[in-house]
Amino acid sequence: MDIRFDGKRALVTGAGKGIGRDIVRLLTECGAAVVAISRTQSDLDSLKAEYGCQTILADIGKAEAARQAAEDAGPIDLLVNNAGIALLGPFLEATVADWDETMAVNLRAAFIISQVVAKGMVARGKGGAIVNVSSQAGIAALQDHAAYCASKAAMDHLTRVMALELGPHQIRVNAVNPTVILTPMGEMVWGDPAKGDPMRAKIPLGRFGYPRHVSEAVAYLLSDKSDMITGITMPIDGGYLVG
Ligand code: NAP
Numbered sequence: 001m002d003i004r005f006d007g008k009r010a011l012v013t014g015a016g017k018g019i020g021r022d023i024v025r026l027l028t029e030c031g032a033a034v035v036a037i038s039r040t041q042s043d044l045d046s047l048k049a050e051y052g053c054q055t056i057l058a059d060i061g062k063a064e065a066a067r068q069a070a071e072d073a074g075p076i077d078l079l080v081n082n083a084g085i086a087l088l089g090p091f092l093e094a095t096v097a098d099w100d101e102t103m104a105v106n107l108r109a110a111f112i113i114s115q116v117v118a119k120g121m122v123a124r125g126k127g128g129a130i131v132n133v134s135s136q137a138g139i140a141a142l143q144d145h146a147a148y149c150a151s152k153a154a155m156d157h158l159t160r161v162m163a164l165e166l167g168p169h170q171i172r173v174n175a176v177n178p179t180v181i182l183t184p185m186g187e188m189v190w191g192d193p194a195k196g197d198p199m200r201a202k203i204p205l206g207r208f209g210y211p212r213h214v215s216e217a218v219a220y221l222l223s224d225k226s227d228m229i230t231g232i233t234m235p236i237d238g239g240y241l242v243g
Contacts, residue, residue: 005032014083016043018183022211060109070116081110082133106151127170134175163231172230179237204239
């Protein structure tokens with residue numbers, strides 16, 4: 001399947017490392033002009049050097065910074081809300097500060113940036129596509145993941161509401177729900193075999209994913225190959241969610 005985004009402008013949040021960085025790679029290879037948002041300058045410098053993308057330094061956990069970054073990105077046809085953090089611990093010890101930060105980055109930033117980008121799409125009248133990078137944690141409960149799971153479940157439902165309201169403008173909105181993906185975040189959370197091995201054992205395919213497993217699904221959902229698909233939450237989970 002040949003996916004091309006020539007002439008399209010894409011915005012990717014959390015583009016500095018991991019899944020977001022691989023999405024930048026693939027969208028660039030498919031011909032998109034990519035705008036990358038992240039919060040570490042050295043990551044943005046290397047992204048620019050490798051992929052020639054426009055870069056915006058912003059901590060999108062801050063509401064005004066998220067809005068400004070989306071406005072600075074200019075007209076966007078394809079949006080990937082990928083930035084996310086995982087602040088983990090037992091529910092009984094979880095703090096309000098961690099809850100608020102998780103919601104600000106994982107959920108509120110996607111709301112703010114999507115709103116700015118979708119307003120531009122509506123005004124230009126040519127439609128568009130948005131993919132939210134959620135998680136299997138939005139569907140299945142995971143130990144020590146209270147705020148993270150809640151943020152991703154909310155992102156899944158925000159995806160459905162956006163699909164409902166933006167569909168008439170030919171703006172499609174979908175989510176992907178990966179299992180453990182071997183990125184800096186994936187290694188941080190699951191790298192200890194004492195945690196990782198039992199998780200891997202619950203995945204029917206018996207393995208964790210790589211960033212390309214997510215970026216290839218994202219490219220499909222952004223492309224015209226999926227132009228009848230909106231409002232879905234697509235597991236990329238080796239079957240974790242079947243049982
Ligand atoms: P990662 O390796 O930690 O990379 C996340 C990237 O997002 C980093 O470049 C980070 O920048 C950036 N970022 C984080 N907070 C930001 C903020 N407030 N403003 C701007 N940029 C920010 O994470 P990942 O594993 O690639 O995860 C990407 C997405 O996939 C997340 O939404 C995550 O929840 C989801 N996901 C991951 C997995 C997994 O196992 N890896 C599984 C399911 C879903 P800094 O490094 O500078 O902080």
